Amino acid sequence: MTRTTPPRPHDLLGLFPQLDAQARTAIRLHPRLGEPTVDTSSIGGPLRWPADEPWPVCGLEHEDLCDEPFPDPGERVPEALIPVAQLYYRDVPGLPWPDRFDLLQVLWCPRDHPEGEAPYNPEFLVRWRTARSVGATIESAPVPLVCNENYVPTRCVLHPEAITEYPHRDAQAPGWKALGHGGVWGIIDPFPVACDCGELQLPLLTAVSGEFDGGTGSWQPVEEADTGWEFADPVDVLIGRGYTLQLYYCPAAEDHPNRAVMF
Known part of the structure; x- marks a missing residue:
């Protein structure tokens, strides 16, 4: 079903x-509850992950005050990352x-990291791929022993919509999205999100x-205008x-470190 931002x-x-x-241009992802597969774009869904590529784990220090057993069944692997987005x-x-890749995969460690890229938040990992180069895929991804359940996304299918954003609070869409402008600074003072290369x-x-939410209700899709809060936080x-936690990339090269900022 199409999701359309109101004028x-x-x-x-x-x-x-x-x-x-x-x-x-920003792409509002409009995640909604569903059953994504490795062949579809998703939030929290399964990844098209090569069977011969080790599943990533986190090697950073963790804050364990909010940790609890990971809620979903699976092979338990200490510090295993979990899927966040497949686009x-x-x-x-x-x-x-796009001349070299047609698949973006984002994972994160669902625990707090005192010295992470964005302290006391999940820590991201990015994979750029061409789907046709992925042969046999893993049957199921391992899961971590423990997590902060606030960082475990519910599996959602996507209904992407391209919109135009501007560097102004009222002209930046809320919700999960790709690309667009940087967030609205409010927790910390603004600073340039720069790569080690200077870009x-x-x-x-x-x-x-x-x-x-109540302050951004004008962004609710027109197709869901009479649904109240049903789709406010799928x-x-x-x-x-x-x-908001925003992941950044360096336009100079895909293998340069990614940055993350909480707004």
Whole structure:
């Protein structure tokens, strides 16, 4: 089912025409409960992961105050990462390096990391792939022994929608999305998200605590206008006290370190 963002309540470009030069495309992912497969884009779903490639584990220090046994069954592996997003380029136009890749996979460690890229948050791992190069795939992914359940996404299928964003609070879509603009600074002072090579990094994936809320109700899809709060938080991930965790990439090269910032 298509999900469509309503027209904006204000003519932002009419008020601030200089913003036109700063327009960026963002892909609202619109995750909804479902049964994704390795052949589909998803949040929290199974990954097209090569059978001959080791499943990644986290080697960072963890804060264990909120840890509890991982809720889903599976082969238990200490510090195993879990799937966060699988995005096929056919569903999410505009992802980086489409001449070389057609599949983006994002995993994270579902525990707090005192000295992680974004302290006291999950820690991301990114894989860029071509789907046809993945031969035999794993039958099932291992799961960690323990986790912070706030960081375990519910399996969701996606209904991607391309929108235009501007560097203004009211012109940035809430919810899980790819690309677009950086978040709205509020927890810490703004700073450039820069790569070690000196290149400014760009948003790749935005993980949030909910699809919309009372302050962002104008972004609720028109197809769900009469559903109240039913689709407000299908992924059921909580970042901090209801914040946003944004993953950045370096446009200079895919193997440069990724950055993460909580807003």
